[in-house]
Amino acid sequence: MSGRSTMQNVNSAFEYCDQLVKDFERVIEHPIVSKSSVYYTGIDLGTAYIVLAVLDENYQPVAGAYRFANVVKDGMVVDYIGAIRIVKELKQELEERLDTELVYAAAALPPGTMALDSGVIKHVVQGAGFEITNLLDEPTAANAVLKIKDGAIVDIGGGTTGITILKDGEVIYVADEPTGGTHFSLVIAGAYKMSFDEAENYKQNPKNHRELTPVVGPVVEKVSSILNRHLRDYQVETIYLVGGTCCLEGIETIIARQTGIPTYKPQNPMFVTPLGIALNCTQEIL
Incomplete structure (x- = not known):
């Protein structure tokens, strides 16, 4: 595939993605109180953030x-009761703002963990008062928004990096590695003599990103080495980044340099997966 056609595919994918994310960012601040016959909720239980997206x-x-x-x-999930409490509180907050009851929800897990944690995730969603209608892996959820046919979707969350390789629209490989934003925050905390929470807040401020790039560079290089190991047996021509950790300015440039593969990310990669989860929500209870 030529560089020009690759860029055309990227621009086409991100046009829909970026518009959906912009719309979502807008309704976080100003919900749309409509007369919808049904609402679909996506629940993203992340290491750093829990996100609820309502469609x-x-x-x-x-x-x-x-x-x-x-x-x-x-x-x-390491705090089952805490997870239920937060999801329930966010559910109630959104129900009050929308003046309606939220019934149906979908959730997601890192790839390869379905057998280990699917029951716990399902019980968290149900414990918060939802009917769960779908449970899928996070990169597949992200692709409901990205709509990628060929390439690798890399979801760098707080605790793990999920990798999904697609060929002709079909998933041909998935993997998950325990390296993510938590490791970035630990490095920042050590370098700046901060607490972990202070480092997390410092990392989230875009004004600090340029300063932090050399500090967290070794962790980005580790993520890149993980990608090299998982992608080496496949003809991957493009990497697409999602997940809150990818909000770090310039992360795509480092990964592209370390892997030798063109790497792109949408404008706000943090909200891609929760929106994809919501897009996979139905009214058919699991």
Whole structure:
């Protein structure tokens, strides 16, 4: 595939993605109180943040909320009661803002962890008062927004890096490694003599990103080495980044340099997966 056609594919994919994310960012601040016959909620239980995305009957964003949380570690729920409490509180907050009851929800897990943690995720969603209608892996959820046919979707979350390789629209390989934003924050905390929470906040401020690039560079290089190991047996011509950790300015440039593969990310990669989860929500209870 030529560089020009690759860029055309990237621009086409990100046009829909970026518009959906912009709409979602808008309704987080100003929910759309509509007369939708049904609402679909996507629940993203991340290591750093829990995000709820609510879509209407036409699968358009109408509301959203997120909260910093420490209930998941390396892609696994470690605080079951805390997870239920936060999801329930966010659910109630959104129900009040929309003046409706939210019934149906979907959730997702890192690739390869379905057998280990799917029951726990399902019980968290149900414990918060939802009917769960779908449970899928995170990169597959992200691709509902990205709509990639060929390439690798790399979801760098707080605790893990999920990798999904697609060929002709079909998933041909998935993997998950325990390296993510938590490791970035630990490095920042050590370098600046901060607490972990202070480092997390410092990392999230875009004004600090340029300064932090050389500090977290070794961790980005480790992520790149993980990608090289998993992608080497496949003809991957493009890497697409999603996940909150990818908000770090310039991360795509380092990964592209380390892997030798053109690497792109949408404008706000943090919200791609929760929106993809919501797009996979239905009214058919699991």
